[in-house]
Amino acid sequence: MRQPSPHKERLIDCVMRVTAVRMNSFAEAFLAGASGCIGTCECGLTFYAPNGSWDWEDGELERYQTDPKKYIAVDVDSVCHVEFRGHSYVVDCTCWHDAANEYIVTITHDRAAIARFFALERARMKRLAESFPEIQP
Numbered sequence: 001m002r003q004p005s006p007h008k009e010r011l012i013d014c015v016m017r018v019t020a021v022r023m024n025s026f027a028e029a030f031l032a033g034a035s036g037c038i039g040t041c042e043c044g045l046t047f048y049a050p051n052g053s054w055d056w057e058d059g060e061l062e063r064y065q066t067d068p069k070k071y072i073a074v075d076v077d078s079v080c081h082v083e084f085r086g087h088s089y090v091v092d093c094t095c096w097h098d099a100a101n102e103y104i105v106t107i108t109h110d111r112a113a114i115a116r117f118f119a120l121e122r123a124r125m126k127r128l129a130e131s132f133p134e135i136q137p
């Protein structure tokens, strides 16, 4: 059996590191403002943060811990969300990674057109605002 080329392994490792860094940048850019002790992802999975300093109700944490198929513990102090395309995903879930990668490709590939779109919309909204009569208080 043929051994994989060390160059190919290094290339795959490099691509995986770049992808992870890019995904971290995406998550940071699209991070929602609120976080909490528990949160449900767009896919339906519920995540909780047992290590945070939260005031759990009696038996609440034990209920989550005894049903690991329904409740997934995260290894951070709080459950955070990323929001894009009108959906909210738990950062620690992986369900949003494919959609995020597609979105990254789109916004990276079309960034010049997206910038022109916002410039045109800004100009249009400015003209619209200037067409309204000024009202004195």
Ligand SMILES: [Zn+2]
Pocket (backbone or CB within 6 Å): 041, 042, 043, 044, 045, 089, 090, 093, 094, 095, 096
């Ligand atoms: Zn999910």
